[in-house]
Amino acid sequence: MLLLIVCAAPWAGAEEKTSDYFQSHAVFVDLDGCGDPRAEEFCKFLAVDYRPWTQEERRRVREALDPVSSAPKLSVLISDFKKNGIKEIVFLRVYDDQDSAGSLVVNDRLFIYLRNQFFTSKSMYGTWSEQSHALAHEFFHAYAHFNAPQSYFSDPFWTSLAAATSWGYPMKTNANIVKSELNAKVRERVSLCKSGKFQEAAALDLEYSRPKGFPSLYSMTQLGEYFAELGSFLAHDEDMASALKPDVRAWLQEHQLGSLL
Numbered sequence: 001m002l003l004l005i006v007c008a009a010p011w012a013g014a015e016e017k018t019s020d021y022f023q024s025h026a027v028f029v030d031l032d033g034c035g036d037p038r039a040e041e042f043c044k045f046l047a048v049d050y051r052p053w054t055q056e057e058r059r060r061v062r063e064a065l066d067p068v069s070s071a072p073k074l075s076v077l078i079s080d081f082k083k084n085g086i087k088e089i090v091f092l093r094v095y096d097d098q099d100s101a102g103s104l105v106v107n108d109r110l111f112i113y114l115r116n117q118f119f120t121s122k123s124m125y126g127t128w129s130e131q132s133h134a135l136a137h138e139f140f141h142a143y144a145h146f147n148a149p150q151s152y153f154s155d156p157f158w159t160s161l162a163a164a165t166s167w168g169y170p171m172k173t174n175a176n177i178v179k180s181e182l183n184a185k186v187r188e189r190v191s192l193c194k195s196g197k198f199q200e201a202a203a204l205d206l207e208y209s210r211p212k213g214f215p216s217l218y219s220m221t222q223l224g225e226y227f228a229e230l231g232s233f234l235a236h237d238e239d240m241a242s243a244l245k246p247d248v249r250a251w252l253q254e255h256q257l258g259s260l261l
């Protein structure tokens with residue numbers, strides 16, 4: 001009972017700062033496969049190899065979370081999680097070599113699962129880490145979950161963003177993207193990363209995507225990823241805002257995200 005009161009104290013505090021909220025609501029859950037009862041509802045979505053966290057992995061996630069939770073530009077986003085009743089941001093360790101991170105909101109919990117690549121990716125974008133970028137990216141997916149409850153084929157949040165950024169039905173196509181060219185650039189970027197040339201990979205990425213008005217190569221793959229990349233880069237990269245077209249800036253203002261500019 002005492003433990004419950006102690007645990008609930010930061011959540012109940014009216015004066016709690018949004019950065020404190022992040023720190024006090026980020027929990028690491030150790031799972032040993034889908035057989036663990038705590039994984040049950042989440043395993044319906046993603047049945048993979050869950051493992052307990054190592055101390056070093058926890059330390060690295062905390063380190064990456066710091067710039068995210070302390071970034072003033074993210075306060076709107078963090079308040080939005082609080083407003084939507086998120087009680088915990090649950091970090092799960094998924095042991096495989098697919099992708100880097102993913103997220104899902106189940107009831108009042110935001111689950112963020114981090115895979116092997118999350119820990120091996122090297123920083124490409126200057127002073128903040130690839131890991132901070134990946135975490136902010138997942139937080140923006142969660143923001144979209146609350147602010148666009150319907151699919152992006154019909155929700156005004158998505159259709160208005162699509163209009164501002166030239167995405168057309170079925171939203172995976174964009175008038176400003178030549179798919180074959182994009183795929184070739186993505187392959188080139190992956191190969192640079194594999195040979196440890198991270199600065200070159202970042203340069204290739206941004207030199208191609210930014211003049212076309214996109215945050216990154218990955219943001220050119222579909223509208224949902226565009227939004228998550230847009231938010232993450234606006235929070236961390238001071239060159240992002242000036243690369244945006246007026247329609248996108250207007251869209252951000254209309255959706256209470258003007259503080260990111």
Ligand SMILES: [Zn+2]
Pocket residue numbers: 137141224225228
């Ligand atoms: Zn994503």
